[in-house]
Amino acid sequence: MTLQRKLDRAAALAAIASVVGAKYATADEAALAPHLVEPRGLWRGRAAILVRPGTTDEVARVVSLCRDAGLAIVPQGGNTSLCGNAVPYEDFDGVIVATDRLDRVREVDVANNTITVEAGCILADLQRVAAEHDRLFPLSLGAEGSCRIGGNLSTNAGGVAVLRYGNARELMLGLEVVLPDGRVWNGLRALRKDNTGYALRHLFVGAEGTLGIITAAALKLFPLPRERVTALAALPDAAAAVALLGRLQTAVGDAVTGYEIMSRIGVAMCLRHIPGSVDPFPAPHPQYQLIELSGQRADGSLRAGLEEALAAAHADGLVRDAVIADSLAQAGAFWRLRETIPEAQKFEGGSIKHDVAVPVSRVAAFIRRATEAVEAALPGVRVVAFGHVGDGNIHFNLSQPVAGWTTAAFLAEWERMNRIVHDLAEGMGGTFSAEHGIGRLKRGELVRYRSAVEVDLMRALKAAIDPAGLMNPGKIL
Amino acid sequence: MTLQRKLDRAAALAAIASVVGAKYATADEAALAPHLVEPRGLWRGRAAILVRPGTTDEVARVVSLCRDAGLAIVPQGGNTSLCGNAVPYEDFDGVIVATDRLDRVREVDVANNTITVEAGCILADLQRVAAEHDRLFPLSLGAEGSCRIGGNLSTNAGGVAVLRYGNARELMLGLEVVLPDGRVWNGLRALRKDNTGYALRHLFVGAEGTLGIITAAALKLFPLPRERVTALAALPDAAAAVALLGRLQTAVGDAVTGYEIMSRIGVAMCLRHIPGSVDPFPAPHPQYQLIELSGQRADGSLRAGLEEALAAAHADGLVRDAVIADSLAQAGAFWRLRETIPEAQKFEGGSIKHDVAVPVSRVAAFIRRATEAVEAALPGVRVVAFGHVGDGNIHFNLSQPVAGWTTAAFLAEWERMNRIVHDLAEGMGGTFSAEHGIGRLKRGELVRYRSAVEVDLMRALKAAIDPAGLMNPGKIL
Numbered sequence: 001m002t003l004q005r006k007l008d009r010a011a012a013l014a015a016i017a018s019v020v021g022a023k024y025a026t027a028d029e030a031a032l033a034p035h036l037v038e039p040r041g042l043w044r045g046r047a048a049i050l051v052r053p054g055t056t057d058e059v060a061r062v063v064s065l066c067r068d069a070g071l072a073i074v075p076q077g078g079n080t081s082l083c084g085n086a087v088p089y090e091d092f093d094g095v096i097v098a099t100d101r102l103d104r105v106r107e108v109d110v111a112n113n114t115i116t117v118e119a120g121c122i123l124a125d126l127q128r129v130a131a132e133h134d135r136l137f138p139l140s141l142g143a144e145g146s147c148r149i150g151g152n153l154s155t156n157a158g159g160v161a162v163l164r165y166g167n168a169r170e171l172m173l174g175l176e177v178v179l180p181d182g183r184v185w186n187g188l189r190a191l192r193k194d195n196t197g198y199a200l201r202h203l204f205v206g207a208e209g210t211l212g213i214i215t216a217a218a219l220k221l222f223p224l225p226r227e228r229v230t231a232l233a234a235l236p237d238a239a240a241a242v243a244l245l246g247r248l249q250t251a252v253g254d255a256v257t258g259y260e261i262m263s264r265i266g267v268a269m270c271l272r273h274i275p276g277s278v279d280p281f282p283a284p285h286p287q288y289q290l291i292e293l294s295g296q297r298a299d300g301s302l303r304a305g306l307e308e309a310l311a312a313a314h315a316d317g318l319v320r321d322a323v324i325a326d327s328l329a330q331a332g333a334f335w336r337l338r339e340t341i342p343e344a345q346k347f348e349g350g351s352i353k354h355d356v357a358v359p360v361s362r363v364a365a366f367i368r369r370a371t372e373a374v375e376a377a378l379p380g381v382r383v384v385a386f387g388h389v390g391d392g393n394i395h396f397n398l399s400q401p402v403a404g405w406t407t408a409a410f411l412a413e414w415e416r417m418n419r420i421v422h423d424l425a426e427g428m429g430g431t432f433s434a435e436h437g438i439g440r441l442k443r444g445e446l447v448r449y450r451s452a453v454e455v456d457l458m459r460a461l462k463a464a465i466d467p468a469g470l471m472n473p474g475k476i477l
Numbered sequence: 478m479t480l481q482r483k484l485d486r487a488a489a490l491a492a493i494a495s496v497v498g499a500k501y502a503t504a505d506e507a508a509l510a511p512h513l514v515e516p517r518g519l520w521r522g523r524a525a526i527l528v529r530p531g532t533t534d535e536v537a538r539v540v541s542l543c544r545d546a547g548l549a550i551v552p553q554g555g556n557t558s559l560c561g562n563a564v565p566y567e568d569f570d571g572v573i574v575a576t577d578r579l580d581r582v583r584e585v586d587v588a589n590n591t592i593t594v595e596a597g598c599i600l601a602d603l604q605r606v607a608a609e610h611d612r613l614f615p616l617s618l619g620a621e622g623s624c625r626i627g628g629n630l631s632t633n634a635g636g637v638a639v640l641r642y643g644n645a646r647e648l649m650l651g652l653e654v655v656l657p658d659g660r661v662w663n664g665l666r667a668l669r670k671d672n673t674g675y676a677l678r679h680l681f682v683g684a685e686g687t688l689g690i691i692t693a694a695a696l697k698l699f700p701l702p703r704e705r706v707t708a709l710a711a712l713p714d715a716a717a718a719v720a721l722l723g724r725l726q727t728a729v730g731d732a733v734t735g736y737e738i739m740s741r742i743g744v745a746m747c748l749r750h751i752p753g754s755v756d757p758f759p760a761p762h763p764q765y766q767l768i769e770l771s772g773q774r775a776d777g778s779l780r781a782g783l784e785e786a787l788a789a790a791h792a793d794g795l796v797r798d799a800v801i802a803d804s805l806a807q808a809g810a811f812w813r814l815r816e817t818i819p820e821a822q823k824f825e826g827g828s829i830k831h832d833v834a835v836p837v838s839r840v841a842a843f844i845r846r847a848t849e850a851v852e853a854a855l856p857g858v859r860v861v862a863f864g865h866v867g868d869g870n871i872h873f874n875l876s877q878p879v880a881g882w883t884t885a886a887f888l889a890e891w892e893r894m895n896r897i898v899h900d901l902a903e904g905m906g907g908t909f910s911a912e913h914g915i916g917r918l919k920r921g922e923l924v925r926y927r928s929a930v931e932v933d934l935m936r937a938l939k940a941a942i943d944p945a946g947l948m949n950p951g952k953i954l
Binding site: 109110111112113114155156158162163166167169170179183184185186187189190191192193194195196197198199200202203205206207211222223225226242246249250251252253254255295296297299301305357358359360361362388390391392393429430431432433434435436437438442446449450451453454455457458460461462463464465476477 | 906
């Protein structure tokens, strides 16, 4: 780098810092550190500076200065991505734009069932604000205490209520985005219907910050459910889970809000490692199905419907045993079993993770075939499959064998296991990334499994909107 | 045109015709005529040839030949667009690609709640096939007997069940599209979750055929409702409609499937002109609210919930009178009142139409203010406002005054009335086109009401995907 370029670059960084003020800009190594590391420590990147704009206008001015100076940008929300999306690469020398100070609730329109918020709102805060207005914001996932809605939208987050309410994309009505050229696109219309040209808002959802920075969003709200029934059913196999779902949806429709499968091996890991875990039935069972229904009637009709459906399924051999929670505490215990599986897996050594989806009709066949295939390829591997059966989305995780493997040796099998599992899912009309996205981790998979036509289209969009390639470089594409 | 160019052009058209075979290609004036005229006769265009491909591959070969020859394309489904989207311009000399022969149902996956169909399927046929599998395909609108699903997706059709099930976009999981360069993009994944890069499928929905030709789609199905309750309520004003909706949603949630408002003037027009129409109440009322609930329980709980809510609303003065249909025939009569308003309007002279949406919370204010404004600007004008209150979507139609105006003179006020109504809707955070789209009719409005940033983004997308501008030229942009 010539002296002149160094001076220009220093001047640009100084100008960028001055947009947000010294208090909210840092190049200090210790202050930068938490923003440079992937949450599980998989990667550790670099950056010249981190800025924390307080307004959309500040974001726009920062982006505009970056464009003029040719500085790349990594937008960062809660940095909870599981695909390395929110952290810069090792050779990155641009700007991290953190959205944490953009955390205002701009409007709650109760009669319109919408809330308009800035990108830095923490998901759990947004849920709380909605509840204060007697409304539900249904997006719910493990990281909700620290992830931010801008990141949820940029990665099209899923979670445990997608079956009933859709993923982040479906909850979004409008966006405000700072484009790569520093202009602000105000598409914050809180409308159920708006057919005025191309659906720009959908372009930015799931784009992982590669096409611009989402600064605010208009989101859907729903009536707060007045009745909630949670049950745990013991099943002979995963096929029973799909059959039972069909019966429940016929019986109570969209009241089926959550529908999470767990194999015995995952439940057993919780019982071993998570304090307070209780085996839900006297005897072990191959699969456990967490069922949550919610609705508005509060007249006991949901519970009655669930009891009928479970009794009929029991008579038909689909359900071996079942318990409907009699208290919020019991319902909470069922959910904790499900939610602590990834935590419990950590005590069992290395874990190779997959976030696949297949058509719901093929979930059982997928689990069976994938289990057989990985067990044949790596004898002793322990399949910990759990997740959102109702969306066809299975977290098909693999724990290392009980004996004979170091964690490092097991994790070295990552690519080989990915190939087996992703080949199977894709071959069944499924996908290698259901809700976690692409980020840095799955760029190779995208090119492998998506057609040249599809990848070309994505590249054309990227080139059209971010011709200089400055937005979150090296992510997705 | 030089002789050589004429010969080249003739050769290209012959090659295009030979792709589909002589039987399915025509340049005959009489055969072309119905494909060249807007359904209401607003515009009559031209075309060199019409082809009716029978497979996606044939579509791709036609498009590829058009690209090579520089021939523009107008894709055409059922030609029921109300914005002049499906007919060519007066000076068009390219190719109409009709999708009517692409009418196969490729797959019904009952357990996955999906159906994969070709673009030329008529909407009503699709509904019927779903019902044969004990499933609901909920998209429903006036033209369903002749519109085709490819057109529904290309225009992101709305209709009478959006409140509960979403518009065409929300019912779509995957697409197959022939791109402007003749390549086929196969994005027919029937998955609830698939976060693998940019959401290409959303780009083509609502693009009105300007970015490619949708040839097939994977769509969501739902359990067939087992209980349906239809009611008509007489209301003092539109504000009561919004308040009542909030109460109903709190009481029964998403069971509120249809929610259509009609003013007295529209109902009175039906009573005057539509044979068999019956005044639903002994006395006239300012507004009528058609309410449809549907669900799975079939235990009478929906009817009970509706009765409670209506009784409470009556006690509070929100509802003046109400009747719950006791038979399918009575429910059908309520719906016919609503559906025949546009037909009845035709007997009352000229009609200037608006398809606006505002936030649901502002529907009543919009109707009041827009009514005052148009009555002040054009004394004697008769406001026939009706439509989808639950989506904030009002068909704010204006019938000519009873006396003193010719139809031609009244229709000459179209632009002036548009300005008043669209200025108001946009000023209230609304939109000038809720469900009908842009097509040819509202191109000027798009540039007027959308920011330069937004229009620039749309132009960049169009240039990236259809650089030669051959797909449905002059529509949207």
